[in-house]
Amino acid sequence: MGFEKFGRKSYTAQTKVAEFVDRLAQGEICATRCRSCGRIYFPPRADCSFCLGDAMEWVKIPETGKLASFTRVYYAPAGFEADVPYTLALVNFGDVKVFGRLSSAVEESTIKIGMDLKPIVLEMPDGQITYEFIPVEECGR
Amino acid sequence: MSRDVAIIGVGQTKFTRNYQGSLREMVFEAFAEALRDAGITAREIGASLICSAPEYDKQRSPAGLLAEYLGLNPQPTFVLESICSSSTTGVRVGYSLIKAGLHDVVAVIGFQKMSEISSAESQERMGRGADIMWEAPFGSMMPAYYAMHAQAHFARYGTTEEDLALIRVKASKYGALNERAVFRKELTVEQCLNSAVVSSPLKVYDCCANADGASCLILANADRAKAISAKPVWILGLGAASETMSLTGREALDGLRAARLAAREAYQMAGLTPGEIDVAEVHDCFTIAELMAYEDLGFAEPGKGVELIRNGQTSLGGRIPVNVDGGLLSKGHPIGATGGSQVRTIVLQLRGEAGPMQVPGAEIGLVHNIGGVGIYSNVIILGR
Numbered sequence: 001m002g003f004e005k006f007g008r009k010s011y012t013a014q015t016k017v018a019e020f021v022d023r024l025a026q027g028e029i030c031a032t033r034c035r036s037c038g039r040i041y042f043p044p045r046a047d048c049s050f051c052l053g054d055a056m057e058w059v060k061i062p063e064t065g066k067l068a069s070f071t072r073v074y075y076a077p078a079g080f081e082a083d084v085p086y087t088l089a090l091v092n093f094g095d096v097k098v099f100g101r102l103s104s105a106v107e108e109s110t111i112k113i114g115m116d117l118k119p120i121v122l123e124m125p126d127g128q129i130t131y132e133f134i135p136v137e138e139c140g141r
Numbered sequence: 142m143s144r145d146v147a148i149i150g151v152g153q154t155k156f157t158r159n160y161q162g163s164l165r166e167m168v169f170e171a172f173a174e175a176l177r178d179a180g181i182t183a184r185e186i187g188a189s190l191i192c193s194a195p196e197y198d199k200q201r202s203p204a205g206l207l208a209e210y211l212g213l214n215p216q217p218t219f220v221l222e223s224i225c226s227s228s229t230t231g232v233r234v235g236y237s238l239i240k241a242g243l244h245d246v247v248a249v250i251g252f253q254k255m256s257e258i259s260s261a262e263s264q265e266r267m268g269r270g271a272d273i274m275w276e277a278p279f280g281s282m283m284p285a286y287y288a289m290h291a292q293a294h295f296a297r298y299g300t301t302e303e304d305l306a307l308i309r310v311k312a313s314k315y316g317a318l319n320e321r322a323v324f325r326k327e328l329t330v331e332q333c334l335n336s337a338v339v340s341s342p343l344k345v346y347d348c349c350a351n352a353d354g355a356s357c358l359i360l361a362n363a364d365r366a367k368a369i370s371a372k373p374v375w376i377l378g379l380g381a382a383s384e385t386m387s388l389t390g391r392e393a394l395d396g397l398r399a400a401r402l403a404a405r406e407a408y409q410m411a412g413l414t415p416g417e418i419d420v421a422e423v424h425d426c427f428t429i430a431e432l433m434a435y436e437d438l439g440f441a442e443p444g445k446g447v448e449l450i451r452n453g454q455t456s457l458g459g460r461i462p463v464n465v466d467g468g469l470l471s472k473g474h475p476i477g478a479t480g481g482s483q484v485r486t487i488v489l490q491l492r493g494e495a496g497p498m499q500v501p502g503a504e505i506g507l508v509h510n511i512g513g514v515g516i517y518s519n520v521i522i523l524g525r
Contacts (some may be wrong), residue, residue, distance in 0.1 A: 007278020015274065015492035042389060043275035069296075069394050071288035072341040073280065077264035088285050088340075090388050097389040099276050110342060113296040130278070 001133055007130050009079045016046035018043050023058060024129050029119050032056040036052075041097035065093035067115045072108045093119050101132045115120050143410075144235045147366035147373035148523070149246075150359035151485040156323045156473035157255040158354035160212030163174025164200055165210040168252045168355040171478075175248070175357035180369060183212040186359070190235055191220045192227035192251040194478030196266050199257055207250065222477075224270050225426065226512035227251060228356060229480035229519035230348055236358045245365045249272045251482075252355035263351055270513045272387040279286030283429065284348055286388070286514040288340040289340045291429035293394035295342065298444035302342050305428035306333035307450045309470055312425065315457075317473020318497045321482075323352045323473030345440035347428040356481030357487075362399050377505070378522035380404060384515050395444075397515035400437035404509070405522040408439075415439035417427030418461060418522070419503040420490045422483035424511040425468040434509050435463070438520070458502065466499045480510040484521065491525040 002014040014036050022094075031042040037052035042061060048055050070089040080127040085092050087102040098119065102111065123129050148427035152174030153158070153418060160167045176183065189211070191204040200206055208218040221228040224441030228411045236249040255263055268282040294300045314330040328346060336345035350401050366373040380403035385391055392398070410413060415438060423438070423459035435446035449455050455463040466472055466486040508521040 002404070004276070004433070006274075008280055010278050011269065013275040029493060033424075043387060069289040069293040070342075070443060071285050071292060072338070073282075074337070074341075075284070075339045076261070076280055077268045077282045078259075078261040083280060088279060088281060089287065090289060090394070097391075099279065099281075099387065099389055101279050108227050113292065115269075 005127065005129050008083060008128060014093055016123070017044040019058065021129060024121055027121050029061050029121070029131050030058040033059045040095045044096055060137065061096060061098065061109050061119070062093045064116050064118050065091040065098065067111070067113050067117055068092045068097060069113060070111055076081055087097050087111070089117070100130070103134045105133050106135060144375045146239045146360055146376045147354070147361055147370065148376070148484065148488050149179070149366050149370040149373050152178060152357040152490045153321055153478070153482050153485050154355045155321045156352040156354035156475055158352060159349070160254060164198055164203070164252065164254050165206060167254060167353060168207055168250060169210060171252070171355035171357040175359050179359040181246070181359065186213060186216060186246050186248045188216055188238060188251055189213045189218040189248045190231040191218060191248060192222070192481070193253060194222055194224045194227060194232040195219065197263065198254050198259060198287060209225055213248070223512040223517040225424065225474070225476050226480055226510040226517045226519050227477045229484065229508065229510040229521060231485060232358065232360070232376070232480070233381055233519060236376055236379060237344050238290040239360060239362045241375030246359065246361045247369050249358040249360060249481060250309060250355070251478040251480060252501040253258065253477045254353045254477060255351040256353050260351060275387060275389070281513065284343050285340040286428055287342045287427040290344050290394045290433065291386070294429060294433065297395050298447070300432065300447055302334060303330060303354050303431065304447045304450060305329045305342070305347055308425065308431050309333045311450065311456055312464060312470035314469045315465045315498055316467025317520050319467045319472060322467040322471050323350050324342040324359040324467070329337065337440060337511070338447070343427055343429070347425050349469040349474040352475045354473060354475035354478045354482070356478040356485060357485055372492045372525070374525055375490050376521065376523045377409035378409070378413065380410065380520040381516050382406070384518070386513070386516050396433050397511065397518065398432065399515050399518035400509060400511060400520070403518040404438045407522050411522040413505065413522060417505055418507045419505050420465070420487065420500040421461060421463045421507040421509065422466070422486050423463055423468070423509040425464055426474055427512070428470065429523045430462065430511065431468065438507065438509055458496070462500045465500065480508070480519065483508045483510055484523070487523050491523060
C-alpha cells in the first residue's frame with residue numbers, strides 16, 4: 001500500500017515513510033524517532049535535521065492528547081466538497097502535535113480547547129485510510 | 142539609520158474581481174505608472190524582479206514574457222516567490238542587488254490574475270501552500286488555518302467575534318475611500334457578524350477577496366535616487382524570517398513567530414521602536430491576521446491588540462493608523478501584487494500624497510507582509 005491511500009485525498013504517492021499507512025491499517029498511529037539522537041517527529045520523517053541521521057524507528061504516539069486549536073469548515077477546497085461541514089484540529093500529544101480532523105459527530109458548541117482527545121483509525125468506503133480524533137469519554141462506548 | 146536604497150517610483154492597477162485584459166496588459170499598467178512616477182524609462186532599469194505565486198496564472202515562467210512586453214530585454218529578469226509575500230521578498234532582493242553594486246536601479250513587479258481559476262480551485266491551491274503530505278489531505282485551506290489561530294487567540298485572551306468585526310468595519314470604511322480597492326462598500330458590525338461562516342469563527346467578511354491586480358516599485362541607489370527623485374522614500378529597515386510550514390511544528394497559534402522575528406530585525410536595522418511608527422500596512426488577509434499583527438509588531442502587548450481596535454487607535458487620527466487604504470480585506474489580495482501595493486501605500490503616505498487616507502505629517506511607515514499562514518514574513522520600515 002502506498003501513501004496515495006492516506007487521507008480523503010492524497011497528493012503524494014511515494015515516500016520513505018509510506019509504512020505509516022501500513023501501520024495505520026493495523027490500528028497504530030506512529031511517529032518516527034531518530035535512532036542517533038532520539039528526537040521524535042510527527043509528521044513522521046525519514047531524515048533527522050538535527051543530527052543528519054537517517055536511521056528512524058516507528059513509535060506509537062500517546063493514547064490521548066489535548067486539543068490545541070480547531071475550526072469547523074463550511075466551505076471546502078476543490079475535492080472536499082462532499083465532506084462539509086468538517087472540523088480540522090491540532091492536537092498536542094506532548095512530544096508531538098498531530099494535525100487532522102475531529103469527528104464530525106462532535107457538536108461544535110461542545111468543543112473546547114484543552115479537551116482530551118484520542119485518535120482512531122478510519123477506513124473510508126473508497127479505500128482511503130485516515131485517522132480522526134474523538135473525545136476521550138466516548139472511547140469506552 | 143542608513144539611507145542607501147530608495148523607492149523612487151510606485152504604480153498599481155485598480156484591484157478588480159476580473160481584469161478585462163491579459164496578464165501582460167495588466168502588469169503593463171502598473172509598470173507604466175511606476176516609470177512615469179519615477180520619471181525614468183525602461184532602459185534605465187538594470188534588472189526586473191518578477192514576483193508572483195505559481196499556478197494561479199496560466200502563463201509559466203512569467204519573467205521572460207513580462208520582460209519582453211515591458212521593454213526590459215536584455216536586462217536580467219527572474220521570478221521570486223514566497224506566496225503572498227512575494228513582492229516584499231522582491232524588495233529585499235532588490236535592496237541586496239543595489240547594495241551589492243550589481244545594479245543602480247531595479248524594478249520589483251508583482252502580480253496575480255486569480256480570475257483565471259475558480260474560487261474552489263484557488264482554495265485548493267492555497268491549501269497546497271501548506272504541507273501537502275500531512276495537512277492538505279484533510280481538506281485544509283487558508284481560512285481554516287487562520288481560523289485555528291483565531292480560536293487559539295480567543296481561548297487564550299478572550300478576544301471575540303465582535304472584535305474581529307470591528308477590524309473589518311475599519312477596513313471597509315477606508316476601502317470606500319480607495320479608488321484602487323475591489324470592495325468599496327462600508328459594512329456594519331451586524332453585517333459582518335451575520336455573514337455566512339466560512340471556517341469558524343471566520344465569516345465571509347472576515348476574509349479578504351481574491352482579486353486581479355499588479356504593482357510595481359522602482360528602487361534606486363542613493364546617487365541615482367537623489368539625481369532622479371524629488372521625493373525619494375528610503376528603506377530604513379528590513380526584516381525577514383520563516384516558520385515551519387506545518388502547524389505541528391509551532392509553539393503557539395495565537396501569534397506568528399516569523400512576524401515577531403522579522404519585526405525585531407527591521408526595528409533594529411532602522412534604529413527605531415514600534416512607538417515611532419506613524420502609519421502601517423499590515424497583512425490582513427483575515428481579520429485575525431491584523432489583530433495578531435498589532436501584537437507581533439509591538440503596537441500592543443500580546444493579548445492587548447483588541448484595545449487598539451476597540452478604542453479606534455488604529456484608525457485615522459488614532460495612535461497608529463493601520464491599513465487606512467482598506468487593507469487586503471477591502472482593497473483585495475492579488476497574491477503576488479499585495480506586498481508592492483502595501484509599500485506603494487506607505488510611499489504615498491510619506492510623500493503626503495495619500496489623499497483622503499492621508500495620515501497628517503507621516504514620516505516613518507511600516508509594511509508587514511506575510512506569505513502563507515505565517516510561513517514567510519517580511520517587515521519593511523520606510524522613511525522620507
